[in-house]
Amino acid sequence: MKVLVPVKRVLDYNVKARVKADQSGVDLSNVKMSMNPFDEISVEEAVRMKEAGTATEAIVVSIGPAKAQETIRTALAIGMDRGIHVLTDEDLEPLAIAKILKAIVEAEDAQLVIAGKQAIDNDYGATGSMLAAMLDWPQGTFANTVETSGGSMTVKREVDGGLQTVKLTLPAVVTTDLRLNEPRYARLPDIMKAKKKTIDAKTPEDFGVDTTPRLKTVKVTEPAGRSAGVIVENVEELVASLKKEGVI
């Protein structure tokens, strides 16, 4: 089974995001960028499937600027077999990404896509589901555990208040949640080997996909800061103030 993992290059999770002065977006100049943490989990899962023999080939895809190649190489160093880089300097929306991925899935004849449940930069959380819908494949989102046997896959999903188990018939799309696995650290020998693996260079046009934005960003602002709290004397006062605030 061929597995495809899309990865996104995002602002590093340790970096505090700063809004651009003109409020057009987040300032990404000269700040540390890394692989979206959910995508690291997807990569780890795909590599484990390869190691277990359930996957025959694991392909990593990134759609983004030239620097996205670094993100692909990170995944290759963890153990993915080869990469596809779709070069674009635009910040594509989930719909456009899903369309490109669909074209790649079909060209590669992949049977499983493992994607992060969301990217930590814009938090859309839409790409995986859109892709499944367009392919007309079953989807197991927010995966906490996955198990493949024969032509099907059992996915335990993280839902409010517990875990929901679904059984998918392959081919399918899975999106990963934080507890699915703990990604390994790249080993030095594997980082060295990664440079010998191939990365195919593509563009959105190669797939004949219309990437015109459907959304317009009006304004980006910092979240409101927390205002100072008050210290209450006793439980009665606490309950009273909570009632006053309309919280209870």
Added chain:
Amino acid sequence: MPYTPPIKSMKYLLHHAVDFDAVLACPDHSDTTADLVGDILDGAGRFASDVLAPTNWAGDQTPAALSGDAVTTSPGFKDAYSAYVEAGWQGLGMAVDHGGMGLPQAVSVATGEMTYAANMAFGLCPMLTASAMKAIAAHASDDLKAKYLPKMVTGEWSGAMNLTEPQAGSDLGPVRTKAVDKGDGTYAISGQKIYITWGEHDCADNIVHLVLARLPDAPEGSKGISLFLCPKYFVGDDGALGERNSLKCIGLEHKLGIHGSPTCTMEFDGATGWLIGEPNRGLACMFTMMNEARLFVGVQGVAIGDRAYQAALGFARERVQGRTLGKQETIIGHPDVRRMLMDMKARLMGARVICMATAVAGDIAASHPHEETRKAAHIREALLTPIAKSYGSDVGISATSTAVQVHGGMGFVEETGAAQHYRDSRIASIYEGTNGIQAIDLLARKIRRDGGAGMMALIEELSQIPALLVMTTAETGVRLGSSRDALEQSLATLREATQIMLDIDEADGLGGASNYLMLCGHIIAGCLLIKGMCNGLLAGDPQAENMQKLVWYHALVVMPEAGAHLNYLRRAGRVLFDYPEIALGDL
């Protein structure tokens, strides 16, 4: 306390300030691209910040402990060590023939900095293993190499260096540990070694001790010392671990810092050892890896200084105290706090570039296709090594002290971790040859032995930088006049100081050696930073603009400190001995 690997700074300096690209152009490194180096630094940085850094505090608070003759390392160290081995970092700098990755030393310096910054006490173990491997690879028999190197290069077995004895520290001549030929190709080693870093511990399966000892008929002093390999566990021909050798740890030191690093008193009680290299040539064998070890101690200074700097910066961005004149509400808005932060940053960048230049010289010396170039680079490496060691460690100590100051009262109490960095940094100017010994090495072996030729060649090269400044202004329109003034003056200072050190009599020279070394450090650092600034501006590097401001500070504040050292040298060592020794105690 989080740690952010300074990968951007490292890459900037590697590509703009030191000629790392010339290293990558050497045939030995034809497979190593700048991209690959970037990936390696990212991988090492991530490992350092995520796996090693979280164990640093535990190492300080719960030192390694001895019970019987077994050493239990600090909480978390064993797991971190296994992860280090699993991730394959130990082999980074080792030659491919010996199972390593054969990467340039400049890369080891960068990854080493991150390891030491994350946890210096831990980082000493891989450092000593690397040193021991280098000595074995260069001088041991093929049998010993085949038996020990494969497991050392993975880190499954670690290495330890057993030189020091109570009466033999800076001067190893009086080493008394005895080696007696057993007639079967092995020797019986007996004696006591002190201060042996990672001499005993529970992280690796075996420990390979390199021991300096004296054969019965050996000449007195340093010409009668031989080097031996004594494993903690014997190794069978099949590579399996056998019986325990008769050597053990009989004590651990209580120290000012690096509590997580076990500093062992080792007792060798007729332990079986194998000779490395020729009899009585032990110190020479040691010296082949001494350059590298000294460089890495300088890197430790930079590393721990940078970690402390990061903590100070974080604190200064949070702490509110007093009304600031600027925009910022926290103490980072106070000019004096800004001064401390700028000062740390500029000095650390300067020490880092010296370490990198030293490593690059070593790489060129090892790998360049032309013999002349290799020879010149070898001289450069030898010249820069004592400067890298001393300047790096001294800058580190001053930065960790300043970082305590930025923290105010919180710096003096332990919980912020600033105090730990201060304590940890302090060892770097002492071990691997004290900074005083480095200064003497610089003066006697590196300056006076060749009549100053090596230093003059460096000055010649640095004298190209003013032209680079002019060209940078011509091409980019950025005005760099103050850097040029500082540069010209510094080069004149370096020339005059070097001439004084060549002409001076021996005693006065020894009295001025440390001042001369600091002078060299400030100036070489400043020159290389200016070069890096120019090349960055010319290449349109987005970081160059900030680098320009940092370099300006360095040229205005740090480089001119060389002038005070020059004044001292002009009066030579006389000021020291005119004051009667007896009066030192006259209170």
